Amino acid sequence: KSYDDEKEKLYKANGQSYTRLTNYNDVYVLFLDECMRGTPTIQDSVMELLLEHRIFGVDLHEKCYIVCADNDNIRLYNGTKRDPAQLSRIKCFHFMPSTSEFMSNFTEHRDAGLLHPVIINYLNENNEFIVLDSKVISDLSAKNQKGPCPRDWTQLGEILQNSLLNNDDIVKKATESQECARYLAEISSGYIGEAYAAKFAQYCADHAND
Helix, strand or coil: CHHHHHHHHHHHHCCCCCCCCCCCCCCEEEEEECHHHCCHHHHHHHHHHHHHCEECCEECCCCEEEEEECCCCCCCCCCCCCCHHHHCCCCCCCCCCCHHHHHHHHHHHHHCCCCCHHHHHHHHHCHHHCCCCHHHHHHHHHCCCCCCCHHHHHHHHHHHHHHHHCCCCHHHHCCCCHHHHHHHHHHHHHHHCHHHHHHHHHHHHHHCCC
């Protein structure tokens, strides 16, 4: 609000009208992503939020709600565990989309012309590659190797769709020669890792005309 007040004064001083960013009777949400990755200073500020509805000495609006998002598998992801004092003051909800929900999201992107159809076809036959098992991720990490996640499949599908829209369908070309298939594998490896890219490129070479 103080920011808007100052902006309004500046605009009026220059003979202009200023439209405020928001209505201050609204309900607000402060969203903290990857909250458990925070340093001890950040974790202390989270406690300040919980106890006093304030962060770094700045009071929040009385209608401001605080929402945090984390990866809760501390064995796989860098971060700090929440202490009992924090946990006793927050409500924890665990969300894990189902395979059908992931596929529905991919399908929406495809139908909007944003995702190459081969991603849908491949993952329909290889559901286990959408979200890898925790042990598989841990084993890959120990070898400093990458594996796919839903975000990776989306980004790869967008890149392949761009090539399709530019009349340079990399997926279709994978059927034409081993060199093109290797090129597809090389591109894909940056998104889903070498081992999974090799399997994906081979699938494309065998099924691109399906």
